[in-house]
Amino acid sequence: MxxxxxxxxxxxxxxxxxxxxxxxxxxxxxxxxxxxxxxxxxxxxxxxxxxxxxxxxxxxxxxxxxxxxxxxxxxxxxxxxxxxxxxxxxxxxxxxxxxxxxxxxxxxxxxxxxxYTEEAARGGNAVILDTRKTLPGYRKVAKYAVRVGGAQNHRIGLYDMVLLKDNHIDRAGSITTAVERVRAKWGTRFSIEVECRTLDHVREARALEVERILLDNMSLDEMREAVTLCDGAVELEASGNIDLARVCEVSATGVDFISVGGLTHSVxxxxxxxxxxxxx
CATH class of the missing domain: 3.90.1170.20 (Quinolinate phosphoribosyl transferase, N-terminal domain)
Structure with missing residues (x-):
């Protein structure tokens, strides 16, 4: 800092x-x-x-x-x-x-x-990530505190990573079209993460060889199946209302990352x- x-x-x-x-x-x-x-x-x-x-x-x-x-x-x-x-x-x-x-x-x-980091370690090897849900102006100091606590930072802002969320995908018409348009614009300058709401979305994103897939509000069974489907070929991040009581069982599914908005927005x-x- x-x-x-x-x-x-x-x-x-x-x-x-x-x-x-x-x-x-x-x-x-x-x-x-x-x-x-x-x-x-x-x-x-x-x-x-x-x-x-x-x-x-x-x-x-x-x-x-x-x-x-x-x-x-x-x-x-x-x-x-x-x-x-x-x-x-x-x-x-x-x-x-x-x-x-x-x-x-x-x-x-x-x-x-x-x-959160200690609880995740009880279940598996998932790394805890923060989000952009910070007090205005406090982004960098809040993310610094996250690192001090042993978790890691997700993207700092909208400028350092591509994250295709539902609004982007819905506008583009499909995950494939959205990823193609990003690559046409930026080439390999930015890593790409794709938010997936279903396992079919996971299959589509995996085939595109993006860097990371965000499993949005999926059940534990769906997370486990996504881990099997991807088989280490792409990083998997679980997200969506994951509190301290759930983080151990989510980590146990085998996902690589768990993003937690509560680290900074309701501390x-x-x-x-x-x-x-x-x-x-």
């Missing part, structure tokens, strides 16, 4: 929270007093977004110091001391909520990704607490 992926988000979030007058409550109560704050995890989970957490405090006041005691990807325990922040009280309190919002959201994504924030006290 590059700074350019998150610095605009930090700027936007701080402007949203502080506007022109800043933290009017803290400005009324503090002058140049300094403060120390300690960040603690409140649950078991995976840390993600530590650099962003630190960068928020620096954006508010470059003299604020953040000591990170754990790195992204670390398994956190309840009550674990994760970071210490030292600086002017007004600066620390002005940055606190925005910094925690980033850290809680991204650690929640990473924690969910780890749970539960990871709970942290930031305890503060005056030092001067």
């Amino acid at each position: 590059e700074q350019t992926d998150y610095q605009p988000l930090i700027h936007m979030a701080l402007h949203e929270d502080l506007a022109a007058d800043g933290d009017v409550t803290s400005r009324a109560l503090f002058d140049d007093e300094t403060m120390e704050a300690r960040l603690f995890a409140k649950d078991i989970g995976i840390l993600a977004g530590a650099r962003i957490f630190s960068a928020v405090f620096s954006a508010v006041d470059p003299e604020t110091r953040v000591e990170l005691l754990a790195s992204d990807g670390a398994l956190l325990a309840p009550d674990e001391h994760v970071a210490t922040v030292r600086g002017r009280a007004v600066s620390v309190l002005s940055a606190e909520r925005v910094a925690l919002n980033f850290l809680s959201h991204l650690s929640g994504i990473a924690t969910g990704a780890r749970r 539960a924030a990871f709970d942290f607490s930031l305890k503060t006290w005056m030092t001067v």
Whole structure:
């Protein structure tokens, strides 16, 4: 993850929270007093977004110091001391909520990704993928958190992979026509994935030698048959309302990938607490 992926988000979030007058409550109560704050995890989970957490405090006041005691990807325990922040009280309190919002959201994504990955491994070898169902503007940081949690990224946007979904196929008239038109336009520049709703669609897509087939809302029996039909000749991705309770049995069908929109679109924030006290 590059700074350019998150610095605009930090700027936007701080402007949203502080506007022109800043933290009017803290400005009324503090002058140049300094403060120390300690960040603690409140649950078991995976840390993600530590650099962003630190960068928020620096954006508010470059003299604020953040000591990170754990790195992204670390398994956190309840009550674990994760970071210490030292600086002017007004600066620390002005940055606190925005910094925690980033850290809680991204650690929640990473924690969910780890749970899905571990559950998939119980059933088979399927790799967990994310989707494009992310908060606007948060695509790259959310996908970074997915990787921190041990899952992998699907396409980043509409620009880096061809995914022929039902609307495209219906418009073209058939899977074959849609694939032919894509290849006529782009040649081999982009890999092609085809969404298949039936096993007949799977047979058609396999014959076209596309890179991947997406099994859309298929039953477990249909997934198993698709695995047999393709026999390793093409990657298979299962998708459609696959939650944590189902991912093990879906992985056991032998598919190569399982895409999970819930990794990013309905993530539960990871709970942290930031305890503060005056030092001067």
